[in-house]
Amino acid sequence: MRRAVAASALLFAIFPLLAGCWDKNELTNWGYVQAAAIDRAPDGRIRLTTQIYKPGSPEAQTAGAAKSGSFLNLTNVSDTVSEAAAQISGRLGRNLQWSHMRALLLSEDFARNRSIGDVLDFFSRSQGPRGSTSVFIATGEAGSFLEIKPLIESTIGQQLKTVEQTTGSQLGTANRLTLLDLSIMAETPSPTADLIPRIELSNGKPILALINGLSVLRFPEGTISDPIPLSLAPYVLMLRGQFKGGIIQMPCRGQSGKPNGKSDAFLVTSARSRTSVSSRKGEPAIRILLKMKGKASEFNCSRTTSEQENRAFLNRLRQEVKTGLEESMALIRARKADVIHAGEYAQRRHPRLWKSWSEDWAEAFSRSGFEADIRIMMTDTGMDAGEPFVVPPSPDKK
Amino acid sequence: MRDSSSLTANQLGSLLIAASMGSAIVYIPAPLAQAAGNGSWLSVLAAYLFGLAMLGGILYLYRRHGKEGGLFGCCRQLLGRVAGPAVLVPVVGMLFFAIPAIVAGIGDFFVSGMMPRTPPYIFCSFSLAVSALTAKAGSKITARLFVMLVPVMVVFSLAVLILALPLYDWGRLLPIADKGIKPVLHGLLIAGGFPFGEVFLFLAFLPYASKEQEKLLPGRLIRAFTITGVLMFLAAICSTAAFGAAAGHFNYSLYTLASNIGGSGSSQRVEAVIGMALILGSYMKATVYLLILNRIMAQLLGAKDESAFIFPIALVCVMLSLTLFANPADFLFQVYTVWPCTVLGIGCGLTLLLVVLSWLRGNPGSQERKNAA
Amino acid sequence: MTPQTAKAPAVSASLSSNRAFLKRVFENCHDISFDHWSYGADLGYEALSVYCRTLVPEDRNPYVKQTLHDLTGLDSGAAATATPSAVGSYFQSGGVAKQGFAVVRELSEVVDLVLQGCVVLFFDQWDGALVYHAPEIEKRPVSEPVNEPVVHGPREGTVEDLGKNLGLLRQRIPSSDLKIEWISAGRLSKTSIAFCYLEPVVAPDLLAEFRRRIAGLERYDVPETSYVEDWIQDSAYSPFPQFRYTERTDTATAALMEGKIAVLVDHTPSILIAPAYLVDFIGSSEDYYVRTVYASMIRLLRLLAFSIALTLPSIYIALSTFHSELIPTVLLLAILDTREGIPFSAFVEALIMEISFELLREAGIRLPRPVGPAVSIVGALVIGQAAIMAKIASPIMVIVVALTGIASFAIPNYGMGIALRILRFPYMVAAAALGGFGLMIAMLLTLLHLTSLHTLGQPYLTSLAPFRWKDMRDIVVRIPLKQLLRSPRSRRLSIPSNGRKDPG
Structure with a gap:
């Protein structure tokens, strides 16, 4: 008994020393990367810029006055991301901790000319960022985006993420592309395409990062091509079923039938779409069923007080959406970019048909037929009745 | 009063879950997805049915041979005094591979994920030390402990699968068996060996069952095995739904699933807890196998002290866990190719042989009754 | 002689x-x-x-x-x-x-x-x-026990006279089934030790085991009940108490009705209740005097307090030293701000704060009553604030330590509180050495120890380790007394065993 006690006491005393604490790193030994930007250096190598959180002083914290913390950006050029990251941590004097990274920015120049897989391997493999990190394409130099002072959040990475979220839910012009999505796309054997939000720096003060479109990313090349303009972005997202909400503006037409400068606005609160692919004369025929629910956001020239007027309003709306959908579909068909995952659908549901199309799906897609079935339901007109704020004089009353 | 060294049917059921689900829940369905693509869940289903057949076989053997129906007892009775023990030597060798493999898996998991700089021998030695201490305390105490720990593992795994609902895109499951039927069969081979086929080893534990609960035993064991099967099945389906074609790309499916939960919500970062729960499973499986190996060796070598071999076996396994696998590719090859074949060939073959022999020989119980009458 | x-x-x-x-x-x-x-x-x-x-x-x-x-x-x-x-x-x-x-x-x-x-x-x-x-020494009158106050319930506690204590018990169970046996211990002190049990309720093998163990104590002087505890316990080195102490007569009576054995020693008010399982330490007698919903909530709170008291500092150390990726980003950045500039590692910082807290607690017990409360409050405030200002500790560490201390006070049984306080430190060492893995190893070893621990021959984790669903009615929550009373009075009597009759 005594030997057992002595032995266990000895082991217990040695254990902490033996442990070596290889992975022991105080919080203050890490440099927490909040956002990273990748550019293409003039010589074709990778330029990595990391934004590292710099903790504020505790006095400022307890005083409660000034904003705590700031950040610093460090850059390095290298052949691989791993090497660049190691160099940066050498310069910083602390190990880089990637697990709190919010946003990854790739410059357009880089993404057009080099495969995105070159950099993604590092981020996926290492004990690094969560799969929920958002990816953006930056116009111009990606590193300069990290210089922007965030408006309310603590770092620009956080701000970009929230901007993307809000734009997606309020305007319907941005989708969310995460590292996980990219990993899945990269592993898919057949060629796929997806959309990445594209940001640019605004002019004027304060400098903001704005989402100005969606770039098309193709796999297996891993490069991007021309962006989809902001005006068509909501419709492309509707086609993908990723439209979460947004405003649809309908220009008013005056007595003469020409636009008179006013517009009505309709707020979409939910949208669901279903894609189906069938074969017509050997070519794919894509059919979208789009169901939208929303409320009137602004009435400037329409009325929905009667059943007729309601129907007319919804028809106008439907027409507007249909035009948008057809325009966007034409655009992506011309680009041969199947961002609506019609190919995936065909592969899943019609494997035999898919076999005949799969050799060159991009071509087949560009030749595909398109049909949209749009159903819109207006739930309410808000607090006011269904007529404009200033009621235009009706013809009879004159 | 209940015999203090016998286990209730529930306890045996928990041990069965620990032994079959333990380390598998960490890996499945990654290797299967690599082999069979979208059809990994088909492989799991088929392997589960196969394992059920094996379970039925060992239950049959137990019913025939009663208390003497342990692995060693059955072999000796049916194959004779020399051939019986001789046939168990390969099984001993298999267990000497399995335990280091499980423990090396724990080490790999931590080293690749959460604590990359720590040398793997730390994880291997500590987990095996705790396993050995647990096994040394006896099968009764181990069973009591595991009845508490197994629900933790099951609940956490289920919680991950449920919390990850937003990640699932059920369309990714189509087309079923996108790689064809042959890869599904390949997946069946892998899953049949690891983990479902290993159930034959559980025969060594059945003699511990208490007499009063004999009637309940088959039902409870089948229920336990089904829980494992269902969880594996769900893991396979949910990984495919979440990751699609990338399911084979991630080494640790459930862990990666957990790390993607939440996005920017409040249930972020739950993967550490899941990681711990999964490693708990591996520890439990290692302990159960230690107990089985100890029992077989004790019976083979005729030792008086039932738990004499535990610490020596544990020491040998620690050494083996550091030297068996030269590199990650070697580990993959040995665990997912060599091991399933061994399990199916030796283990399931042995079981089949014993079942057939037992059936041919008739009921030994009835023989004795005839002699006594 | x-x-x-x-x-x-x-x-x-x-x-x-x-x-x-x-x-x-x-x-x-x-x-x-x-x-x-x-x-x-x-x-x-x-x-x-x-x-x-x-x-x-x-x-x-x-x-x-x-x-x-x-x-x-x-x-x-x-x-x-x-x-x-x-x-x-x-x-x-x-x-x-x-x-x-x-x-x-x-x-x-x-x-x-x-x-x-x-x-x-x-x-x-x-x-x-x-x-x-004719002895007539002035003894303390019957009053509320200092260490076990309740809001609602009797305030009757035992005193230093064995006769009076036994009388108090007898009054509550005026039945001939309550058996009281005496032994006299010690040559010099000749202390009377009494043990009581309810004959139809207590398990015969338990009683036999108890008798077997207490034999031989007559030779030694026994000033307090804890000597009896040390004599009959299964494991002297385990930090977990294997018996309960109480000074409340209602707790003792309830324990007797559950089939436990109560041991009383002359000249001390502590009653030893044997055997005590881990789940007994979670309840207090007041749970039965308040409403079901409230009692269940309090029980759950105590379970939470249990886990916090044991693991919170080690979780903090493990997270901040090894697994900082698991802390939500906003919280992490806030912690970073406060930890910058502190010269110690998280483990040393935690150790310093924990030890200061333990010192404060011990000092609070020893101080004379007029000075005690003031000093402990002032001490806590001053030490906490001063430590932060002097950059010895970060605010989050002070919060962790304070929460841990408060949680350990919420545990009704003093012995169990001590056990958790002791165990906290090895957990912190394990977490500091190997992070989450070390913590898991420590927890597994503790669980293993608890599973193999026995109290008076019974498994310590009865109701948990041989798991019984029915017992959870009174452990995790407290179901209405109407049901608890109807099915056998005690949760433990839900298992049939030979020799035991329903007290009716």
Whole structure:
């Protein structure tokens, strides 16, 4: 008994020393990367810029006055991301901790000319960022985006993420592309395409990062091509079923039938779409069923007080959406970019048909037929009745 | 009063879950997805049915041979005094591979994920030390402990699968068996060996069952095995739904699933807890196998002290866990190719042989009754 | 028996030889009084009373008067005519009107009885001695136990007198099924140890095991119940208490009705309840006096307190040192701000704060009552704030330590609270050495220890380790008493066992 006690006491005393604490790193030994930007250096190598959180002083914290913390950006050029990251941590004097990274920015120049897989391997493999990190394409130099002072959040990475979220839910012009999505796309054997939000720096003060479109990313090349303009972005997202909400503006037409400068606005609160692919004369025929629910956001020239007027309003709306959908579909068909995952659908549901199309799906897609079935339901007109704020004089009353 | 060294049917059921689900829940369905693509869940289903057949076989053997129906007892009775023990030597060798493999898996998991700089021998030695201490305390105490720990593992795994609902895109499951039927069969081979086929080893534990609960035993064991099967099945389906074609790309499916939960919500970062729960499973499986190996060796070598071999076996396994696998590719090859074949060939073959022999020989119980009458 | 009394003679008829013997035995015991008085015709007969002045109240006259009154009141004749032989025959045939009287014939017994607070009367020419039991030392009155206060419920606690305590228990269970057995322990202290049980409820093998273990204790002096605990426990080195202590009579009664054995020792109010399982430490008697929903909520809160008290500092150390990726980003950045500039590692910082807290707690116990509360509050505030200002600790560490301390106070049983306090430190070391993995190893080892621990031969984790669903009705939550009362009174009686009858 005594030997057992002595032995266990000895082991217990040695254990902490033996442990070596290889992975022991105080919080203050890490440099927490909040956002990273990748550019293409003039010589074709990778330029990595990391934004590292710099903790504020505790006095400022307890005083409660000034904003705590700031950040610093460090850059390095290298052949691989791993090497660049190691160099940066050498310069910083602390190990880089990637697990709190919010946003990854790739410059357009880089993404057009080099495969995105070159950099993604590092981020996926290492004990690094969560799969929920958002990816953006930056116009111009990606590193300069990290210089922007965030408006309310603590770092620009956080701000970009929230901007993307809000734009997606309020305007319907941005989708969310995460590292996980990219990993899945990269592993898919057949060629796929997806959309990445594209940001640019605004002019004027304060400098903001704005989402100005969606770039098309193709796999297996891993490069991007021309962006989809902001005006068509909501419709492309509707086609993908990723439209979460947004405003649809309908220009008013005056007595003469020409636009008179006013517009009505309709707020979409939910949208669901279903894609189906069938074969017509050997070519794919894509059919979208789009169901939208929303409320009137602004009435400037329409009325929905009667059943007729309601129907007319919804028809106008439907027409507007249909035009948008057809325009966007034409655009992506011309680009041969199947961002609506019609190919995936065909592969899943019609494997035999898919076999005949799969050799060159991009071509087949560009030749595909398109049909949209749009159903819109207006739930309410808000607090006011269904007529404009200033009621235009009706013809009879004159 | 209940015999203090016998286990209730529930306890045996928990041990069965620990032994079959333990380390598998960490890996499945990654290797299967690599082999069979979208059809990994088909492989799991088929392997589960196969394992059920094996379970039925060992239950049959137990019913025939009663208390003497342990692995060693059955072999000796049916194959004779020399051939019986001789046939168990390969099984001993298999267990000497399995335990280091499980423990090396724990080490790999931590080293690749959460604590990359720590040398793997730390994880291997500590987990095996705790396993050995647990096994040394006896099968009764181990069973009591595991009845508490197994629900933790099951609940956490289920919680991950449920919390990850937003990640699932059920369309990714189509087309079923996108790689064809042959890869599904390949997946069946892998899953049949690891983990479902290993159930034959559980025969060594059945003699511990208490007499009063004999009637309940088959039902409870089948229920336990089904829980494992269902969880594996769900893991396979949910990984495919979440990751699609990338399911084979991630080494640790459930862990990666957990790390993607939440996005920017409040249930972020739950993967550490899941990681711990999964490693708990591996520890439990290692302990159960230690107990089985100890029992077989004790019976083979005729030792008086039932738990004499535990610490020596544990020491040998620690050494083996550091030297068996030269590199990650070697580990993959040995665990997912060599091991399933061994399990199916030796283990399931042995079981089949014993079942057939037992059936041919008739009921030994009835023989004795005839002699006594 | 002392060497002096080992060869003590019997009470002799000669008063002087008795007196001489007793004076020799009680040499230098100045609190023993020898009083002479005379009686009978012309006060010719002598008598001697021996008693201990510090135990017997001063007015011992009633005893002597009572004795003589008894002598005269009956057919022995007038007091003046009492003769020694009449005395002897009268008392031996048992005619006396005072309780607690006895006739002894051995001088060794006389010595013992004087020391226990009896008055012994010797009569010349009679070879017997009369003994009256009369100790009257002021003891603490029955009051609310200090360590187990309740908001709603009886405030009756045990005192330092064994007789009174047993009386309190008897009053609550006036049934002949309540068996009380005594043993006397110690040569010098001759302490009475009593153990009680309800015969139809307690498991026979448990009782037999208890009897087996307590045998042999008679040789040793037992000043307090904890000596009994140490004597009969299964594992001396485990930090977990295997028996419960209480000073509340309602808790003791409830335990008796559950089939436990209660051990009481004279001169101490602590009642030892054997066996005690881990799940018993989560409840308190007040749980049964409040409403179901509230009681269940409190139970769950206590479970939370249990886990916090044990693991919070180690979780903090593991997360901040090894697994910072698991802390939500916003919280992490806030922590970073405060930890910058602190020279110690998280582990050392935690250790410093924990040890300061333990010191404060110990100091709070030892301080005299007027000063105590003020110092502990001021101490906590000042140390916490000053530590932050001096950059020895970060605010989050102070919060962690404070929460841990508060959680450990929420555990109703003091012994279990101590166990958790002890275990906290190895957990912190394990977390500091190997992070989450180390913590997991520590927890597994603790679980293993708990599973193999036994209390009085029963598994310590009864209801958890051999898991019983039905028992959870009273452990994790507390279902309405109407159901608890109907199915056997105690959760543990839900298992049938031979020899045990339903108390009805």
